[in-house]
Amino acid sequence: GNAKANPNVANSFILPITSITVGSNLEIEGGAASGSALQLVRTVGGVKKALTLANFVIDYKASKVYADTTPLGGVTTPRLPTFDFQKVNPLAIKYKFPLTITASETLGTLKLTEEAMVAQIAALEVNEFLARAVVPQIDFGTLYQDIKVKFRKAVSTKPYVPAP
Secondary structure (H helix, E strand, O other), X not given: OOOEXXXXXXXXXXXXXXXXXXXXXXXXXXEEEEEEEEEEEEEEOOEEEXXXXXXXXXXXXXXXXXXXXXXXXXXOEEEEEEEEEEEEEEEEEEEEOOOEEEEEEXXXXXXXXXXXXXXXXXXXXXXXXXXXXXXXXXXOOOEEEEEEEOOOOOOOOOOOOOOO
16 A cells, blocks of 8 residues: 555554546545555454555545445455545645646544444444444544645555455
8 A cells, every 4th residue: 555654743644645636616526545545453362353444535525535444354345434524624726836736625523434333343343332432422633635736756546455
């Protein structure tokens, strides 16, 4: 995958944007981080339990983040609704002569969806009663989209596939 830990912010990750769709009204309609993956791991009685979230897609109309979701040794569920979000700062586009275009947007209040909670409870073998009491209260953070139009080293757009 192409995700990496953010060295400047604890518990933060950098997932390169591999595509965006901007509508005629200059609002982002969709985005993707194909090839990026995060693995959630828990050890139960010395046995590794894990769930991999990969190939993230943001749907701005539905205010959802989707991810291919794979339990350790299990079958992948493509585009599982994973987080609901709210726009914190709408898309801001700046143009500077001759050809510098930057854009930024902030999405926050990421909340785990019911589908993602069910997948995590099963894959990580957490107590369902406790998870349902605690997880809905958790804000899973903020997504910062920083877009710069410039030449860059190619980022792979090949979808991430977890090892069996």
